[in-house]
Amino acid sequence: MRLSEHLYRTISTIAGPLLFVESVQEARVGEMVTVHTPDGRDMEAEVLEIDGQTTLIEVYGTTQGLDIERTTVSFTDAAKKVPLSPDIVGRIFNGSFEPKDGAPMFIPEKRMPITGAPINPAARARPADFIETGFTTIDGLNTLVRGQKLPIFSCAGLPSKEVVASILKNSRLADPAKKFIVVFAALGLTFHEYSFYMKTLEAMKTGYVAFVNMADEPVMERLLAPRFALTVAEYLAFEKGMDILVIITDMTNYCDALREISTAREELPGRRGYPGYMYSDLASLYERAGRIYGREGSVTMLPVVTMPEDDITHPIPDLTGYITEGQIVLSRELHQKGIFPPIDVLPSLSRLMQKGIGKGRTRADHRNVANHLYKYYAKGRDLRRLEAIVGRDGMTKADILMLDFADAFETGLVGQGMARRTVQESLDVGLELMKKFSLEVV
Amino acid sequence: MSNSSGAIQSISGPTVSSDLKGLKLYERVYVGHAMLTGEVVRLERDKVVIQVYEDTRGLAVGEPVKGVGMPLTVRLGPGLLGGMFDGLQRPLERLREEMGPFITGGRELYALDYMKRWEFSPALKENDEVAGGTVLGTVNEGAFKHYIMSGPEETGTIDKVRGGSISLDEPLGEYKDHREIPGCHEWPVRIARPYRKKFAPAAPIVTGQRSIDFLFPLARGGTAIFPGGFGTGKTILEQSIAKFADVDIVVYVGCGERGNEMADMIAEFEELRDPWTKRPLRERTVLVVNTSNMPVAAREASIYTAVTMAEYYRDMGYHVLFLADSLSRWAEALREISASLEEMPGEEGYPTYLASRLSGFLERAGIVETLSGKIGSLSMILSVSPPGGDFTEPVTQACLRTMGSFLMLDTSLAHRRHYPAINWFQSYSLYGGEVAEYYRTKISPAWDELLKRSKQILQQEEALREVAEIVGAEGLQDADRLLMRTAERIRTDFLQQNSYSEDAFSPPEKTFSIMNSIIESHDLAAEKLKQGVSLEEAMKYGEK
Numbered sequence: 001m002r003l004s005e006h007l008y009r010t011i012s013t014i015a016g017p018l019l020f021v022e023s024v025q026e027a028r029v030g031e032m033v034t035v036h037t038p039d040g041r042d043m044e045a046e047v048l049e050i051d052g053q054t055t056l057i058e059v060y061g062t063t064q065g066l067d068i069e070r071t072t073v074s075f076t077d078a079a080k081k082v083p084l085s086p087d088i089v090g091r092i093f094n095g096s097f098e099p100k101d102g103a104p105m106f107i108p109e110k111r112m113p114i115t116g117a118p119i120n121p122a123a124r125a126r127p128a129d130f131i132e133t134g135f136t137t138i139d140g141l142n143t144l145v146r147g148q149k150l151p152i153f154s155c156a157g158l159p160s161k162e163v164v165a166s167i168l169k170n171s172r173l174a175d176p177a178k179k180f181i182v183v184f185a186a187l188g189l190t191f192h193e194y195s196f197y198m199k200t201l202e203a204m205k206t207g208y209v210a211f212v213n214m215a216d217e218p219v220m221e222r223l224l225a226p227r228f229a230l231t232v233a234e235y236l237a238f239e240k241g242m243d244i245l246v247i248i249t250d251m252t253n254y255c256d257a258l259r260e261i262s263t264a265r266e267e268l269p270g271r272r273g274y275p276g277y278m279y280s281d282l283a284s285l286y287e288r289a290g291r292i293y294g295r296e297g298s299v300t301m302l303p304v305v306t307m308p309e310d311d312i313t314h315p316i317p318d319l320t321g322y323i324t325e326g327q328i329v330l331s332r333e334l335h336q337k338g339i340f341p342p343i344d345v346l347p348s349l350s351r352l353m354q355k356g357i358g359k360g361r362t363r364a365d366h367r368n369v370a371n372h373l374y375k376y377y378a379k380g381r382d383l384r385r386l387e388a389i390v391g392r393d394g395m396t397k398a399d400i401l402m403l404d405f406a407d408a409f410e411t412g413l414v415g416q417g418m419a420r421r422t423v424q425e426s427l428d429v430g431l432e433l434m435k436k437f438s439l440e441v442v
Numbered sequence: 443m444s445n446s447s448g449a450i451q452s453i454s455g456p457t458v459s460s461d462l463k464g465l466k467l468y469e470r471v472y473v474g475h476a477m478l479t480g481e482v483v484r485l486e487r488d489k490v491v492i493q494v495y496e497d498t499r500g501l502a503v504g505e506p507v508k509g510v511g512m513p514l515t516v517r518l519g520p521g522l523l524g525g526m527f528d529g530l531q532r533p534l535e536r537l538r539e540e541m542g543p544f545i546t547g548g549r550e551l552y553a554l555d556y557m558k559r560w561e562f563s564p565a566l567k568e569n570d571e572v573a574g575g576t577v578l579g580t581v582n583e584g585a586f587k588h589y590i591m592s593g594p595e596e597t598g599t600i601d602k603v604r605g606g607s608i609s610l611d612e613p614l615g616e617y618k619d620h621r622e623i624p625g626c627h628e629w630p631v632r633i634a635r636p637y638r639k640k641f642a643p644a645a646p647i648v649t650g651q652r653s654i655d656f657l658f659p660l661a662r663g664g665t666a667i668f669p670g671g672f673g674t675g676k677t678i679l680e681q682s683i684a685k686f687a688d689v690d691i692v693v694y695v696g697c698g699e700r701g702n703e704m705a706d707m708i709a710e711f712e713e714l715r716d717p718w719t720k721r722p723l724r725e726r727t728v729l730v731v732n733t734s735n736m737p738v739a740a741r742e743a744s745i746y747t748a749v750t751m752a753e754y755y756r757d758m759g760y761h762v763l764f765l766a767d768s769l770s771r772w773a774e775a776l777r778e779i780s781a782s783l784e785e786m787p788g789e790e791g792y793p794t795y796l797a798s799r800l801s802g803f804l805e806r807a808g809i810v811e812t813l814s815g816k817i818g819s820l821s822m823i824l825s826v827s828p829p830g831g832d833f834t835e836p837v838t839q840a841c842l843r844t845m846g847s848f849l850m851l852d853t854s855l856a857h858r859r860h861y862p863a864i865n866w867f868q869s870y871s872l873y874g875g876e877v878a879e880y881y882r883t884k885i886s887p888a889w890d891e892l893l894k895r896s897k898q899i900l901q902q903e904e905a906l907r908e909v910a911e912i913v914g915a916e917g918l919q920d921a922d923r924l925l926m927r928t929a930e931r932i933r934t935d936f937l938q939q940n941s942y943s944e945d946a947f948s949p950p951e952k953t954f955s956i957m958n959s960i961i962e963s964h965d966l967a968a969e970k971l972k973q974g975v976s977l978e979e980a981m982k983y984g985e986k
């Protein structure tokens with residue numbers, strides 16, 4: 001603990017967002033630092049590494065205009081903490097946690113470290129409560145449950161924001177008395193997308209908290225905003241007993257920011273230039289979803305990932321898929337056919353579905369209906385390749401039936417436009433479809 | 443041995459350097475006022491580099507560093523079964539009771555409960571000689587007889603031994619030279635526990651998974667990997683094997699995986715029963731959990747912590763199955779640590795010692811004669827998560843050189859919801875020859891023949907499928923269409939298995955009889971076809 005604040009004028013190097021400060025006494029890793037610029041601004045920074053008396057600090061925000069002679073640095077003796085209060089609901093902040101909605105900053109009830117702490121696996125409650133999103137492809141075939149993290153894998157140009165907006169508007173918890181509070185983290189958003197999302201959030205009757213980093217705002221904030229959002233989510237969920245839905249868009253911008261900062265730190269690059277620790281870093285965000293045994297609330301997460309080059313094996317969707325409990329994959333092909341939501345159910349998966357469906361939760365025949373729909377649709381899709389080679393005429397009657405089924409599945413079951421279906425309706429649509437094609441459901 | 447104290451000189455990610463003198467390589471150290479656990483990974487004349495197992499945030503230069511005088515060890519004694527530990531063997535249940543639901547680090551808790559009382563029946567009396575690994579007596583740990591053994595390096599002559607109610611806090615007795623006889627001991631995790639002799643694997647592990655037991659069997663004392671991209675069902679398959687395999691004890695490591703999945707598994711293991719003994723599964727299981735958001739260095743240590751506990755039960759003469767999900771996360775942890783040590787990277791940034799570390803680790807599997815003359819086995823099944831589902835990556839490739847079974851999980855099968863998604867063309871088992879003998883004598887002499895036939899049919903189907911893509915299914919001959927129909931039955935009725943149904947566990951008798959009836963009906967239908975019966979009719983005969 002320092003008794004007096006010392007102003008260091010010993011910067012030796014400035015490289016991108018990094019400053020080297022010499023002769024520093026007792027700096028701590030993760031400690032917050034204030035950088036005073038020659039033109040009188042104050043900027044936040046964090047201690048990254050310490051080697052003897054040389055301390056490496058990373059500045060949040062742009063380092064343009066800093067110099068070695070006149071810039072000074074003071075150490076705060078505290079780790080980065082997030083101010084918290086129930087009053088936060090309904091507010092919009094930027095990526096540095098400054099109000100963006102014109103209202104004054106709230107008075108914090110408490111502060112918690114931005115990085116959070118891992119939930120003890122022994123303290124986790126198994127996610128089991130069904131969430132109805134209104135989409136048949138999710139509710140019926142890839143069911144979402146409370147406390148799950150289920151990313152949306154999209155491609156550039158696909159309507160991921162409309163899908164997210166629709167989920168926001170239509171999601172219902174099993175207990176109708178309960179409502180979701182949405183915590184929204186926007187990373188590198190264009191103004192066009194921003195205005196769309198804000199309209200959606202404001203139309204919701206329940207509360208929301210938003211952290212918005214625009215496309216032209218500092219890259220470092222893209223690493224901070226999701227952590228602010230998750231710390232707020234954990235606080236509201238596990239201390240205030242609320243059910244929180246965290247939407248982060250777009251994780252691809254997050255990972256690119258991580259790569260940019262990592263390169264500035266001169267770290268060894270891994271696959272496609274992304275740092276080797278990206279898996280652990282992503283896990284430190286995604287794993288904050290969940291439920292805690294003996295506590296009320298929950299954190300459910302729907303991150304959006306835009307797959308570069310439509311490639312699901314790209315490191316960003318790949319590492320995400322290894323951490324999250326499944327994925328919802330949007331398809332360009334379906335979108336071009338004019339189907340909304342363009343969710344391709346074959347590569348989509350919800351790992352926790354089993355726990356959320358069945359008798360007493362959704363419907364006794366849920367698993368069975370879903371399995372059969374999958375089976376027949378997969379078969380139909382397989383046969384499309386054959387059709388491309390031999391033509392429709394060269395195929396058996398049974399095969400042609402499967403082809404027609406796959407088409408009807410896409411237009412009638414996947415495609416539902418803006419209409420909301422309850423899970424009962426979703427399952428009935430599936431059953432009727434199979435009945436129409438006289439496909440057996442054992 | 444060093445009890446002197448030094449200070450932190452520099453901090454970079456999970457590595458810290460200090461001026462502390464007199465440390466040994468891989469010695470355990472306490473770092474900072476928070477007493478974080480670390481391990482010495484590099485020694486220089488005036489500097490020591492330490493890998494810290496906990497979050498280094500908040501550490502400052504000048505804080506104390508203290509040597510423990512021992513490498514990273516685990517405590518071995520009764521009370522491990524049914525427990526759940528982190529990568530450093532801290533009991534997670536008790537950690538939760540003391541700290542609440544979040545792990546904030548810097549807390550040392552022993553894995554064993556030193557207060558718990560056990561009913562001890564001594565096996566030795568006065569003047570008996572104790573060599574390393576001698577059985578001192580037994581206590582009942584759930585359904586298991588827990589053999590309390592002397593440490594592998596402990597020797598002495600018994601003066602007295604106490605029977606009856608004991609706790610691990612008090613000695614079991616005394617040696618002639620007045621040393622106390624402890625009820626538990628410590629063993630360094632990075633050193634394999636010694637045994638007398640190793641044998642080649644010969645008997646299968648029955649997993650209850652038809653595609654594994656029949657096509658690609660696992661062996662007691664053997665090793666297997668299953669690589670697969672995300673969503674191919676690695677975790678479900680590992681957990682199914684953990685539930686149903688015919689072994690005595692299961693040690694399961696969740697290495698850098700999902701917290702929710704572990705919570706689910708714990709709940710399930712409370713409810714389910716071992717199909718062989720009908721006892722709750724939890725009683726035969728030791729869980730080591732280091733989820734992906736827990737510190738990365740402890741993830742690296744977790745597989746060593748777990749395998750040492752597995753070896754301890756093997757030394758009692760039990761058949762132990764070690765499951766790790768996933769080995770790739772371990773390798774990535776190794777890579778992260780290597781990068782923070784600024785070592786020269788090898789392929790894809792992994793350190794060049796990845797392959798040798800891995801093969802050294804895998805050799806800890808095997809059937810052995812233990813120091814006390816019992817026969818025990820340690821088998822390993824490890825999942826691998828290749829980036830982008832690409833099997834040419836270094837971790838999968840490094841495993842292939844030392845593995846006995848390779849079960850490749852196929853993304854396209856998983857998309858079709860064919861589970862377990864084991865690809866039947868690319869997978870292999872090197873234990874087929876050794877374990878066939880067992881199935882021939884125990885189940886049926888026709889086992890081999892059936893295996894050959896089914897593999898043939900699946901292979902022919904693949905060839906026919908290519909033809910069918912060109913000429914259409916209509917253009918195939920009847921005999922070929924029958925074969926494709928049979929292959930489909932093998933795929934759907936035999937290879938696919940729903941882990942959420944009654945069928946999740948298929949005993950070898952059932953495995954055999956399903957395949958037998960598929961092949962029999964195929965032969966019958968083929969016979970009818972030859973007699974000139976139409977395909978539709980012939981298939982009806984076959985299905986009767």
